Amino acid sequence: MAFLEIDNVTLTFRGIAALTGVSFTVDKGGIVSLIGPNGAGKTSMLNCISGRYTPDSGSIHLGGRDLLAVPAHARTSLGLSRTFQNIALFKGLSVLDNLMVGRHARMSYGLLASILYFGPARRAEDAHRRRVEDVIDFLRLSPYRHHPAGKLPYGVQKRVELGRAMAAESDLILLDEPMAGMNLEETEDMARYILDINEEWGMTVLLVEHDMGVVMDISSKVVVLDFGRVLAEGPPEAVMADPAVVAAYLGGEDAVFLGR
Template identity: 60%
Template sequence: MGVLEIKDVTLRFGGVLALDHVSYVVNKGEIFSLIGPNGAGKTSMLNCISGLYHPTEGSVIFNGEKINHLKPHKRAALGFARAFQNIELFPHLSVLDNLMLGRHVRMKTGLLASGFYWGKAQREEVEHRRKVEDVIDFLEIEDIRNIPVGTLSYGLQKRVEMGRALALEPELLLLDEPMAGMNTEEKEDMARYIIDIHEEMKTTIILIEHDMGVVMDLSDHIAVLDFGKLIAYGTPTEVQNNPKVIEAYLGEEKVG
């Protein structure tokens, strides 16, 4: 059994069928990619995994437990973290403060104890700050730690977005198009960080990405969606040679 099992997941919005009985397994410690043409249902699937959406039918199973009923903050407490396609940072806060917010589900000090800073609350904040500094060092953003996020370049903001997710120390990291809008150099840097997260932190990663070169290079397994249906599932080589995948991306050649 994998760390995450998607079992016959169906998602409807009124008369629109966004996901149609999709099933696959994500193994512990792997990089698993979700790909497909625009509108295929990739982000809808990620929303079902993170708890923003609840499947109309089917099950989302994490470490053997069905979690359909859990809200996003409960899934975060289980070890789910997400970096969004559209940057969801607080632009007027510093890089450090944005990353500290990623520790919120790890904070145990109650409201009363927090009112008396000198004591347990202080010790906890020091420990959370140490974890965040580790992430800052890992992503090589030491020189911008105190700069407001809104003043940074797009590529650096995407890196901070990933950093906030990493600050949670996730067991499952969801990356929704982390390289969208980046230039070639920024993409290479992001790919290197994803590889390092996988190899050094042993984090299971689910990746949505349109750059097929990146997907084929990084992924252990790939699931391909098209109009909400799973049309292929396997290794990069198996998926790359699948006729249904070729047709979905290139279209069916018509002779007449």
């Protein structure tokens, strides 16, 4: 069984099918890109995996465990984390605290320890701070450590959000358009971070991205969605050469007749 296995997932909103019988797999240690035109169902797919939407039918397994049987907030402890397309940071918390929240599922001390801030809480805060500082160093966020996240520049906020997902030290990280709205330099940095997260930090990456240059360069596998269906799946070069994919992006010769 593959690491992440999506089998025959169908998701509808009052009769409108967002996903129709979507199946694909993500192997452990890979960087898999989910691409497709606007409205193809890429973000809906991520939302099904992370638990914001519940598919009408089909199954999603992560490392052999049934994700759909677990509520969204408990999926983090199964080794899942994600970022959002529109920045979804905790604006009132500092960068440091945003990353510490990322480790929420990994901390376990109770209410009383919180209130009294004795033994377990003190030790856990210290230990988790150390791990968070590794992420801060890696993403070069140290100048912003104590700044409120909401007041940082856009590119930095994107990095903080990546950091929050990394801080969870999950096995699978879902990135929803990490390069959206970034300039060339920031895009290159982000691509480098994603490669390092994959190779050094050992996280499997499932990526939704519109920047085809990046997708072709870093992906080990590409899955193309169009109108809620999987159009193609395979290595980047093979997918790019697929006439169906070209047609979906540029419009095929018979597109006019099909009414697309």
